[in-house]
Amino acid sequence: MQPGQATLRAVPMFERLDKAVLAELDAIADLRDVPQGQELCRQGAMPTALHVLLDGQVALSGTAPDGTSAVVEVVRPIGHFVLAAALTDLPYLMTGHSVMPSRLLLIEAVALRELVAREAALARAMLRAQALDYRVMVRQVRDLKLRSAAQRLGCYLLALATDPLASTAEFRLPFDKGLLAARLGCRQENLSRAFAALRAVGVETHGARIVLHDMARLKAFSMPDELADPPLLTEDAAG
Amino acid sequence: MQPGQATLRAVPMFERLDKAVLAELDAIADLRDVPQGQELCRQGAMPTALHVLLDGQVALSGTAPDGTSAVVEVVRPIGHFVLAAALTDLPYLMTGHSVMPSRLLLIEAVALRELVAREAALARAMLRAQALDYRVMVRQVRDLKLRSAAQRLGCYLLALATDPLASTAEFRLPFDKGLLAARLGCRQENLSRAFAALRAVGVETHGARIVLHDMARLKAFSMPDELADPPLLTEDAAG
Numbered sequence: 412m413q414p415g416q417a418t419l420r421a422v423p424m425f426e427r428l429d430k431a432v433l434a435e436l437d438a439i440a441d442l443r444d445v446p447q448g449q450e451l452c453r454q455g456a457m458p459t460a461l462h463v464l465l466d467g468q469v470a471l472s473g474t475a476p477d478g479t480s481a482v483v484e485v486v487r488p489i490g491h492f493v494l495a496a497a498l499t500d501l502p503y504l505m506t507g508h509s510v511m512p513s514r515l516l517l518i519e520a521v522a523l524r525e526l527v528a529r530e531a532a533l534a535r536a537m538l539r540a541q542a543l544d545y546r547v548m549v550r551q552v553r554d555l556k557l558r559s560a561a562q563r564l565g566c567y568l569l570a571l572a573t574d575p576l577a578s579t580a581e582f583r584l585p586f587d588k589g590l591l592a593a594r595l596g597c598r599q600e601n602l603s604r605a606f607a608a609l610r611a612v613g614v615e616t617h618g619a620r621i622v623l624h625d626m627a628r629l630k631a632f633s634m635p636d637e638l639a640d641p642p643l644l645t646e647d648a649a650g
Numbered sequence: 651m652q653p654g655q656a657t658l659r660a661v662p663m664f665e666r667l668d669k670a671v672l673a674e675l676d677a678i679a680d681l682r683d684v685p686q687g688q689e690l691c692r693q694g695a696m697p698t699a700l701h702v703l704l705d706g707q708v709a710l711s712g713t714a715p716d717g718t719s720a721v722v723e724v725v726r727p728i729g730h731f732v733l734a735a736a737l738t739d740l741p742y743l744m745t746g747h748s749v750m751p752s753r754l755l756l757i758e759a760v761a762l763r764e765l766v767a768r769e770a771a772l773a774r775a776m777l778r779a780q781a782l783d784y785r786v787m788v789r790q791v792r793d794l795k796l797r798s799a800a801q802r803l804g805c806y807l808l809a810l811a812t813d814p815l816a817s818t819a820e821f822r823l824p825f826d827k828g829l830l831a832a833r834l835g836c837r838q839e840n841l842s843r844a845f846a847a848l849r850a851v852g853v854e855t856h857g858a859r860i861v862l863h864d865m866a867r868l869k870a871f872s873m874p875d876e877l878a879d880p881p882l883l884t885e886d887a888a889g
Contacts, residue, residue, distance in 0.1 A: 473792035476873045481795035483788060495781035495788075504788050527777070531770040534777055538766070541780045542734035548787035549722060549734075549743050553712035555794040556720035556835035596795035634715045 412442045414516050422463050422489055422516070424540040432530050439522035443515045451507040451515070458496040458503055460517040464488050467513025470590060471505040482593035484551075485510070485586060494541055497523060510586060550636060558634065560597040561608040565633025567595065568614065572623060580623040587619070651681045653755050661702050661728055661755070663779040671769050678761035682754045690746040690754070697735040697742055699756040703727050706752025709829060710744040721832035723790075724749070724825060733780055736762060749825060789875060797873065799836040800847040804872025806834065807853065811862060819862040826858070 416433045419425050425436065442465075445451070451462060454474055462469075464486050471492055474480040483505055486492050496503045497520040527534045554563055572580035584591060592602035606616055612632045613625035623629055655672045658664050664675065681704075684690070690701060693713055701708075703725050710731055713719040722744055725731050735742045736759040766773045793802055811819035823830060831841035845855055851871045852864035862868055 473788075473796060475796045476875075479796055481792060483791050483795070495784045499778060499781045499785075501785070504785055504792070528774060531773060534770060534773040535767065538773055538777045538780060539738060541777060541784060542738045545734045545780060545784040545787060546738075546740070546743055548784060548791055549712075552722050552787055552790050552794065553720060553743070555791065556722070556832075557712060557714045557718055593795075636715075 413437050414440050414442045418442070418465070418516065421465075422491070424491065424536050428532055428536060432526075432533055435526055435530070436518065436533075439519045439526070441517045441519075443517055445509050445513050445515060447509055447511050447513075449509045449513075451509065452493055452496075452503045452505070454504060454506045455502050458493055458500060458520045460493075460520050461491060461497040461523055462493055462507065463491045463516040463518070465514045465516055467515075468510045468586060469507050469513060470510050470593075471507050472593070473505050480506075480593075481596060482590060484547075485590065485594050487585065491540070494537070494544060496520075498527065498537060498541070500524065510590060553636075555596055559605075560595060560601050561605040562633045563595045563597075564591075564602065564605040565609055565612070565614070565629050566635045567591075568609075568621060568623060569626065569629060569633060569635050571621075572626065575626075578626055580621075580626060582621055584619040584621060652676050653679050653681045657681070657704070657755065660704075661730070663730065663775050667771055667775060671765075671772055674765055674769070675757065675772075678758045678765070680756045680758075682756055684748050684752050684754060686748055686750050686752075688748045688752075690748065691732055691735075691742045691744070693743060693745045694741050697732055697739060697759045699732075699759050700730060700736040700762055701732055701746065702730045702755040702757070704753040704755055706754075707749045707825060708746050708752060709749050709832075710746050711832070712744050719745075719832075720835060721829060723786075724829060724833050726824065730779070733776070733783060735759075737766065737776065737780070739763065749829060792875075794835055798844075799834060799840050800844040801872045802834045802836075803830075803841065803844040804848055804851070804853070804868050805874045806830075807848075807860060807862060808865065808868060808872060808874050810860075811865065814865075817865055819860075819865060821860055823858040823860060 414437060416430065416437055419433050419436055425433065451469060466488050469486040469492065470482050471484045471486065472480045472482050492507055493503055527537055571582055588602060589599060592599045595602065612628045613623060614629060615622040615624060653676060655669065655676055658672050658675055664672065690708060705727050708725040708731065709721050710723045710725065711719045711721050731746060732742055766776055810821055827841055828838060831838045834841065851867045852862060853868060854861040854863060
């Protein structure tokens with residue numbers, strides 16, 4: 412099913428494109444609803460489509476030759492994945508699974524590359540999206556090398572708090588603790604130890620419910636980055 | 651000093667550009683020789699130039715608010731850095747230092763963004779370079795989450811062997827062990843432990859000289875990725 416231009420325009424990386432380009436994107440795009448646990452792309456396979464997540468949640472995992480696997484990223488709406496593979500026609504580096512029922516927009520890779528070669532505005536929009544994707548990964552590398560699992564968990568919880576300037580926060584974890592441990596790059600028993608360590612800085616947990624009693628102390632302990640990128644691609648691609 | 655078109659064409663991401671675009675790049679580029687230990691860009695500062703390393707070596711580090719720092723990447727010639735910052739006009743995420751006397755090509759960021767907005771071929775070339783940069787970081791995240799320090803060291807040594815299909819290899823480490831530990835995301839004492847662990851799979855070290863006596867065993871232990879991207883950007887950007 413074609414998504415239509417209104418749906419496409421709601422995707423941050425497409426929001427500045429004019430109608431003519433959106434119409435061309437619409438023609439090569441397909442809306443798809445998938446159940447929980449569906450494999451969407453597989454590490455090592457050649458890319459068939461750029462995936463945009465409109466609703467639901469997708470885990471992207473990398474697997475070592477011995478079968479060990481780790482979650483590189485959890486995508487939440489509206490996010491996209493496998494942009495780099497789709498643009499370069501190089502194999503997927505990650506396997507993607509829906510971790511809940513999800514709605515996706517699939518944009519056919521060959522046709523997308525053709526359109527990018529023809530439409531300078533789309534190329535610039537993709538360039539900005541790809542640059543921001545790169546920066547997300549750089550932050551994660553920095554995080555993995557600089558911080559303990561407890562600090563990484565603290566940063567992650569702080570990022571989930573809706574008002575970063577409040578002194579306290581209360582929310583539910585958006586996914587289960589197994590996935591959270593994998594995303595943070597630690598085993599589940601280390602995640603439990605990390606939650607235990609965070610109790611001393613005012614983090615209370617009841618299952619998936621989290622209370623941050625003292626965000627200033629949690630920040631002092633976790634040292635979140637002060638450099639946050641803008642969440643939306645409100646600027647023209649690279650101009 | 652202007653680098654000239656021949657120098658620019660030797661940079662993988664520029665190799666397919668026509669003369670007119672190279673001439674425009676040349677006009678906004680500057681060749682610079684720097685001594686060892688020179689700071690080239692600083693985390694948190696606004697980007698002034700895309701940096702291309704023609705000769706020498708540059709370490710890119712991330713620093714946490716408490717001053718702890720980690721090496722995200724070591725750039726070797728011909729490589730580039732801070733492309734994403736220069737294209738998006740967002741602050742540098744890393745601080746760059748020359749770790750030996752180096753020769754750089756600086757391409758002025760504001761003028762580069764203007765040129766990218768005007769020249770579709772350049773936008774496509776940058777898009778491909780940025781996508782490949784992204785994939786390098788994804789591999790590193792996967793590596794940090796999936797592998798022990800000894801396995802990461804093994805993968806790194808295997809990547810340095812000039813003939814990946816040979817059964818043995820001998821070479822010198824391209825930089826000192828302090829930098830190697832930082833790049834691998836471990837402390838120097840853990841690097842020593844990692845080298846000790848690799849002795850059992852045929853890795854011999856004498857200072858900076860490394861002998862891999864049994865690359866098959868080292869591969870079985872370290873599980874390097876089988877998906878390597880092409881080292882050069884020989885394809886048109888996204889076509």
